[in-house]
Amino acid sequence: MQIELALMSEQGGRQVNEDACGHWHSERYLCCVLADGAGGHGGGDVASKLAVSHALQSYATRPAHDPQALRDLLRDTNEAVLAQRATTPQLRHMHSTVVLLSIDLQDRSALWGHCGDSRLYAFRQGRLATRTRDHSLVQSLIDGGLLDEAGARVHPKRSELYSALGAQGDDLHFSVQPEPWPLAGGDALMLCTDGLWEWLPDEEITAALAFATDPQAWLNDLGLRVRLAAADKPNHDNYTALALWLGD
Template sequence: MLAMEVAILSERGGRPYNEDACGHWHSQRHLACVLADGAGGHGGGDVASRLAVQSLLTAVQAHPDDCGEQLADLVRQTNQAILDQRRAGTRSADMHSTVVCLIVDFIEHRAYWAHAGDSRLYWFRNRRLNSRTLDHSLVQGLVEVGLVQAAELRHHPRRSELRSALGTRPDELDVSAGPGAVEIAAGDCFLLCSDGLWENLDDQDLETTLAAALTPGAWLDALRSRVTAATAGKPGFDNFSAMALWLSQPNF
């Protein structure tokens, strides 16, 4: 069995309202963390992101024992829930949302994840980056075919153009799942975050702040400070949100 600590950060940034949403749920065996970044104009993004989090967590609660293996399908169900809530002539008419979800089985020491859009999951082992998700974005596609260098992704002028997100026709939706049941261990750390955070912090920033932090909350405080410094003098900078999960040995 693994012990867990979760911390959450969600900031409006320089925008008039926060279109990010995040939440978590746990049972005697599983923990689910979900983060979403909405879009749609006129406030519709905040509706979409909250709906994504609520719908996905509800779906996980309904099938906790097999939710990991079915996570990509649950994300697709969440996409349909957003489509079903659209109403022509209202602020929800064209709402979309990214989503990233992590499921942890802390009895069997396994983790599963899935995402749509450019909200990311980072997995750290021994305080070093082990892997992360790849964005469903135009620029990520250019990186994959060698037309753009990976280092240019954060500052590319078209970095916000998504190839997939919730609120897309089912036959056009791209959902990426992790490699299945991943073996996790005490000391592992996960970070789920929206693009408002990762666009302003590189992998070295994440590792340096993680190595110096004593708690997941302290880590997110350090990340907040770095994003605030990076966006100083930039009016209208994006909302930024993150969820940190640290795994450790239980103190019995």
């Protein structure tokens, strides 16, 4: 299976980029992780980098492409964030979203899990096939029929999360794909932070994909669209994405 991979991470209008992303692969497995941190006093930057590095190192030590393994990995990554908070008082409020993608190159399947409002999008034949659903207040309002997607993007509490890494006990919630998703040639996958998707409806992300010649061109186009959409918001958020294209 041939895979093209591209990355984009921009500071936006903030003083610090608190997003992080990375990937690891062996002959059989590929793992991609993206995170968006918060917490003040440098905590967001620390939390996101810790989430990405810990998840990738743990996966590399023992690649396991099944839903329970991803649940365990997300739970263990949360424990790593909590441990860092406990030993560093100035980081006691840090937390981070995370989205993790595992690909079995031999079986040609993908599996993903997430916590918070960083997302995974999966496209097939140029159309959006599925995407993750946020652990957030506005997502619960959408699910209850009290808000639509357009309203969610301008809601004053659109950044309020129900769960993120750094939560304890029953406050931690994450979602994992219930079974591997069979991959096909021509599929496109993207992990991204809310700093990207809050400016770009699903239809616009799909339209950009149709015009792109490769995954980096796709991300470059999306980045330009974010900058144009946020032109009158000088303090707009960091935006980060990792894209994968599967060869035929």
